[in-house]
Amino acid sequence: MEPLALASFASVDRTDAVPLSKQLYRSMRDAIRAGRIPAGARLPSSRAAAAALSISRNTVVAAYDLLRAEGAIEARQGAAPRVLAVLPSRTRPAGSARPVALGPRGGAVAAPARAALYAAPSGWFMPGAPDERLFPRAAWARALRKAALLPHGPASGYADYAGRPSLRDALAARLATDRGLVVSAEQILVVSSAQAAFTLLAQVLAEPGDRALVEAPGYAGARASFAAAGLEALPIPVDAAGADITRAEGLARLAYVTPSNQYPLGVRMALHRREALADWARRSDAWIIEDDYDGEFHWRGRAVATLQSIAPDVTLYVGSAAKSLMPGLRLGWIAVPEPLVAPLREGVRNLGLGANLHAQAAFETFVDDGSWRAHIRRIAAAYSARGTLLADALEDRFGAAMEVSRPDGGLQLVARLSCLEAEDRAMAALGEAGFAVAALSRYGCGEPGPPGLVIGFADAEPALVDRFCAALAAAVR
Amino acid sequence: MEPLALASFASVDRTDAVPLSKQLYRSMRDAIRAGRIPAGARLPSSRAAAAALSISRNTVVAAYDLLRAEGAIEARQGAAPRVLAVLPSRTRPAGSARPVALGPRGGAVAAPARAALYAAPSGWFMPGAPDERLFPRAAWARALRKAALLPHGPASGYADYAGRPSLRDALAARLATDRGLVVSAEQILVVSSAQAAFTLLAQVLAEPGDRALVEAPGYAGARASFAAAGLEALPIPVDAAGADITRAEGLARLAYVTPSNQYPLGVRMALHRREALADWARRSDAWIIEDDYDGEFHWRGRAVATLQSIAPDVTLYVGSAAKSLMPGLRLGWIAVPEPLVAPLREGVRNLGLGANLHAQAAFETFVDDGSWRAHIRRIAAAYSARGTLLADALEDRFGAAMEVSRPDGGLQLVARLSCLEAEDRAMAALGEAGFAVAALSRYGCGEPGPPGLVIGFADAEPALVDRFCAALAAAVR
Numbered sequence A, B: 001m002e003p004l005a006l007a008s009f010a011s012v013d014r015t016d017a018v019p020l021s022k023q024l025y026r027s028m029r030d031a032i033r034a035g036r037i038p039a040g041a042r043l044p045s046s047r048a049a050a051a052a053l054s055i056s057r058n059t060v061v062a063a064y065d066l067l068r069a070e071g072a073i074e075a076r077q078g079a080a081p082r083v084l085a086v087l088p089s090r091t092r093p094a095g096s097a098r099p100v101a102l103g104p105r106g107g108a109v110a111a112p113a114r115a116a117l118y119a120a121p122s123g124w125f126m127p128g129a130p131d132e133r134l135f136p137r138a139a140w141a142r143a144l145r146k147a148a149l150l151p152h153g154p155a156s157g158y159a160d161y162a163g164r165p166s167l168r169d170a171l172a173a174r175l176a177t178d179r180g181l182v183v184s185a186e187q188i189l190v191v192s193s194a195q196a197a198f199t200l201l202a203q204v205l206a207e208p209g210d211r212a213l214v215e216a217p218g219y220a221g222a223r224a225s226f227a228a229a230g231l232e233a234l235p236i237p238v239d240a241a242g243a244d245i246t247r248a249e250g251l252a253r254l255a256y257v258t259p260s261n262q263y264p265l266g267v268r269m270a271l272h273r274r275e276a277l278a279d280w281a282r283r284s285d286a287w288i289i290e291d292d293y294d295g296e297f298h299w300r301g302r303a304v305a306t307l308q309s310i311a312p313d314v315t316l317y318v319g320s321a322a323k324s325l326m327p328g329l330r331l332g333w334i335a336v337p338e339p340l341v342a343p344l345r346e347g348v349r350n351l352g353l354g355a356n357l358h359a360q361a362a363f364e365t366f367v368d369d370g371s372w373r374a375h376i377r378r379i380a381a382a383y384s385a386r387g388t389l390l391a392d393a394l395e396d397r398f399g400a401a402m403e404v405s406r407p408d409g410g411l412q413l414v415a416r417l418s419c420l421e422a423e424d425r426a427m428a429a430l431g432e433a434g435f436a437v438a439a440l441s442r443y444g445c446g447e448p449g450p451p452g453l454v455i456g457f458a459d460a461e462p463a464l465v466d467r468f469c470a471a472l473a474a475a476v477r
Helices: A020-033 A046-053 A057-069 A104-109 A137-149 A165-179 A194-205 A220-228 A271-284 A338-351 A357-368 A371-401 A420-432 A462-476 B020-033 B046-053 B057-069 B104-109 B137-149 B165-179 B194-205 B220-228 B271-284 B338-351 B357-368 B371-401 B420-432 B462-476
Strands: A188-191 A211-216 A232-239 A254-257 A287-291 A315-320 A332-335 A412-416 A452-456 B188-191 B211-216 B232-239 B254-257 B287-291 B315-320 B332-335 B412-416 B452-456
Touching: A020 A057, A020 B271, A046 A057, A104 A220, A104 B194, A104 B338, A137 A357, A137 A371, A137 B137, A165 A188, A165 A315, A165 A332, A165 A357, A165 A371, A188 A194, A188 A338, A194 A220, A194 A254, A194 A287, A194 A315, A194 A332, A194 A338, A194 B104, A194 B338, A211 A220, A220 A232, A220 A254, A220 B338, A254 A271, A271 A287, A271 B020, A338 B104, A338 B194, A338 B220, A357 A371, A357 B357, A371 A412, A371 A462, A420 A452, A420 A462, B020 B057, B046 B057, B104 B220, B137 B357, B137 B371, B165 B188, B165 B315, B165 B332, B165 B357, B165 B371, B188 B194, B188 B338, B194 B220, B194 B254, B194 B287, B194 B315, B194 B332, B194 B338, B211 B220, B220 B232, B220 B254, B254 B271, B271 B287, B357 B371, B371 B412, B371 B462, B420 B452, B420 B462
Parallel strands: A211 A232, A211 A254, A254 A287, A287 A315, B211 B232, B211 B254, B254 B287, B287 B315
Antiparallel strands: A188 A332, A315 A332, A412 A452, B188 B332, B315 B332, B412 B452
16 A cells, blocks of 8 residues: 555644644544544655655654554554554544433532522622631741641652641640640541531441431531432521530431531530530430531630530541631541541542642641631631621611621621511622622521521621611611 | 539649639539539639639639530529539540441442552552652742732632632643643633542442443552442453453443553553544443543653543543642642533532642642643653663563563553462562552452552662662562
């Protein structure tokens, strides 16, 4: 078989920004794939091809190299390259979309679990969102720079997947002092967020079809993670003394609670409720997930002891740097009972839930040198002032007509409204005005919760508070 | 009821480092929990308690605050604090371990999937492990510092969970140029690792009980992720032209392949095999996961086009910074067909698989200013030299008795051994000598693969290569 006439299938265009070798390679590849060059055909030598196309021989060699590397041609020393057998070209054009139908699990994992909560996808007064302006940029930049310049040994690679050992030491010591945790460094696992922790715990500790008790009203993020794991969520009613396990119905493998500052109601779980919950877990062979999402900062009274400190045998304690530093750090931790350390560590690795090394090392500096604690004091004062400003303004404006919570900490408060219609009107007006507040009724599990608004105050400055009260008043009047 | 006599249950010790208020709080809490103080009992006023214990009134107030915050006592203005009803103390001492039995899903998520592969848990010549000494520390430290000093707006919070928009832009442009991807920025999702990508794709695109085709021999990490998602893995045989889908049996929802540099064999998938795979996926309504784990660096010929570039409609392309920079960065990306963008983005959020913000911003600098590409050229040269050194040394020492692969890129090569007994002897001796090489037979899916060693050469310096050859020779002679 004679060498093919190049011009019939190969083309290059000098005015195109794509390198000539790449153009040549693409045109030949397309011709082979389309069957315009038959299997077994001989290509011209690189010298002949270069002459035919008026390009350099190196360009042709580069294109042939790519074709050879892909297995489209066979090139032996001294012989003309030969086209290898290829399958008929695809029947469907590349790039065309095909319909996507997810199954039940896929649908649960990919559910837009939070979208319906908020008056706007982003905006002022979003519950749970810290103020980025309070992030200690300069100090963090210094700590990160130091972290990047250090050699990290095996921790830079695939070892220590569940956290730098020295950070786990530092966290164990700090959590014992500041949050009363009964824990060794070994029992601390570092993960990429509280959300990652919920995924890990739901997928390791429960089976698809198992039930998880969740606070109602309660945190949608945790519910999303449990739904992704195939768990059925059942409500634990919440009142002024926190979640009441004695009023929850049904057996369950897990109970998810926020005892230090219930999300979103802002109440604290009473000691007798904690004892009842621990007893329930022991009797039911179940686990408690304690989400201490902002347990570090409280401005009235002092920080409350954790549930883990009274029931370390049945409690999985979850914390993160999202509220005290920044959600974008993707840095969280879990304190786990000793028998679960090994399985959960493997789970972190298999699911891909580990945290960035340099963020871990920088955070370790912050924990060790007292910067974290000092920073928390600073932002707690700021958030306390903003929360008080907002609560006072709401009380001034609405008086007895609107019950406003005064949480001891955290980043959001709750304003109760008289009915779902009022909530709907408020959500529409506030979304329109740029406020990403959330509807309290939508925090329910199964049934709607009570009507009201969950209002973040991390960015509540006087001018915004005025604007917010005006928009709300116009809507609910 | 008279106030209780404090001395009967409250105690403080001035020689103890624990603050007095905390000591007082703890002793009272324990007494309440143990039932030694009955519900309804009145505590002494803070003034009386301070006098009785010879401590300051502020100390008592602080302890009472903590008890009140926990709901253990009720303190009203002007009235003596009163102990609230509490449940009987727990029947099981806190901290005692209870037996843990995981279910089938929990067991799969928590399986030590890689431990059996390696001759030692860590050590020299580990396959797939890059050399930390080549990490561009100073440049990364500068980029990280810059990233930490910037305000990031919504990306610092809970928005942009699947990646900074500007990094997705930069990656789409770079992957189109360097890897031939047919992709828009919108179609790039940034995640915390390739492992996170496998978890996401398996849990969104397949249902428990579905089948996934995986290369045999093939990558254990991907298999671990699929097993965690409840998928049954079936083998795709691999030969010198890569994975051969026509020899795989059974319907499947997913096929996992490493076309650019098959892991661990180091072969490239031929064009006709790629076409067959794409046709299979289109006919079977299945998805292809293309793991381009080290596709960026190749030192013989040029980088090969990706499977995604010829079948963007059915291919999920996965890349990461683990090999070219550092696994500890926990930074990976996926290029996905347009209809999957929205569901997969929600999946990243619900499962907690997002990447650290500052690492993303630093990497964006690296991609944009050419540092990444320049760094890859630099390390490809270093790894090429080390791989060649090791392959040459093995050929010199063992000649025709040992077939040694000469991959075009990557970080590991394969040395075939005559039988499983030889592999066992080699693994024992090399582990003993500090080498964390892997056993080729253990990369099989279901059945054992061929006997041999998978040997990382990222750290293959002359003295270590000599030591390695000597240990291996002693074992297999």
